[in-house]
Amino acid sequence: MENPLVTIVIPAYNYQSFLPETLNSVLAQKYQNFELIVVDDGSTDKTKDVVAEFLAKDPRIKYFYQSNAGLSAARNLGIKNALGEYIQFLDADDLLSDLKLSLQVEEMETDAHIDISYTIARYFVDGNKEKLYKSINLNQDEWMPKLNGSGYEVLEMLVKQNIMPVNSALIRASSLKKVGFFDMFLKSLEDWDFWISCAFRNFYFSFLPVEEAFALIRVHKISMSQNRKKMSEYEVIVRKRIKNLIKNCSFINPGQKKMLGKSNSRHNKVILSGLIKESKPSLKECFSLIKNAGISQFLASYLKAMNDSRKSKS
Structure with missing residues (x-):
């Protein structure tokens, strides 16, 4: 029986210097039954030429170009053209x-x-791949929860925070179709929003506790x-969505809904008050935050920001 096809989707925007190493990490996989889709998101550098060199040597590589529309739109184009039974997202x-x-x-x-399998992640500073860290903050603090399950257990963790970088996951294509696509409005945290959508469809998440399987994330000045x-700012928007998803979720009980709602509101208050305190938003920016968070959440966060400011001065 032939191994199932895996589709690797790589969105690329002006990353010609990084792309060869990324493509080579795919070609070096022990698992060789894959197709590799590179979506050029309107690059103005030599991304197309870099891919062309690889494409000429390997028919498994496919190149698509779109006018610049953002990371989510590029991933979505990859999803639309994917033929694999499993999908792997990989940033360029x-x-x-x-x-x-x-x-x-x-x-x-x-x-x-299993709808989504995910692995550990390791981080490295651009130019020094030999030294690996467990966190994007370049320390050895483990941050990823190791979940094996679905329902409330997964929702509880995802309401607190993202649980993995996008390239940690391998997704069953038949499951992915139930979710659809990444939200193109979100210019940040679109992966967290995507996992949340999966969790509220009761997907089964499985952490693979094997040291040899891991995602590598490059940390550099221009990384998003x-x-x-x-x-x-985008977390405030995602948390408003979470509030609505909790309200309409059919597979958790009222008590669980209440606990998730409180957790979401508490985290939103911390993020929003921090934004208000640090950026001192204009009247126009305040109206935008009210639109994204809701008036009651904004007011509670505003009062917290003012109180925190007074405490820091005393």
Whole structure:
């Protein structure tokens, strides 16, 4: 029996310097039954030429171009053209360990209940791949929860925070179709929003505790994850969505809904008050935050920000 096809989707925007190493990390996989889709999101550098060199040598590589529409739109175009039974997302500056696909496919072929398998992640500073860290903050603090399940257990963790970088996951394509696509409105935290959508469809998440299977994330000055203010602004938007998803969720009981709602509101208050305190938003920006968070959440967060400011001055 032939191994199932895996589709690797790589969105690329002006990352010609990183792309060859990323493509080579895919080609070096022990698992070789894959198609590799590169979506060029309107790059103005030599991304197309870089891909063309690889494409000429390997027919498994496919190239798609779109006018610049953002990371989510590029991933969505990859999803639309994917033929694999499993989907692996990989950003154009990140890498995969050589055993990642083979070990995850083996796990998911063994257990049909798994919708999403995910692995550990390791971070490295651009230019020094030999020294690996367990956190994007470049320390050895483990941050990823190791979940095996679905329902309230997964929702409880995802309401607190994201549980993995996007390239940690291998997703069953038949499951992914139930979710659809990444939200193109979100210019940050779109992966967290996507996992939340999966969890509220009662997907089964499975952490693969194997050291040889891991995602590698490059930390550099232009990486999107370094823009903290932007991430906080989008977190407010995602948390408003979470509030509505909790309200309409059919597979958790009223008590669980209440606890998730309180957790979401508490985390939102911290993020929103921090934004207000640090950025001192204009009247126009305040109206935008009210629109995204709701008036009651904004007022509670505003009062917390003012109180925190007074305490810091005393």
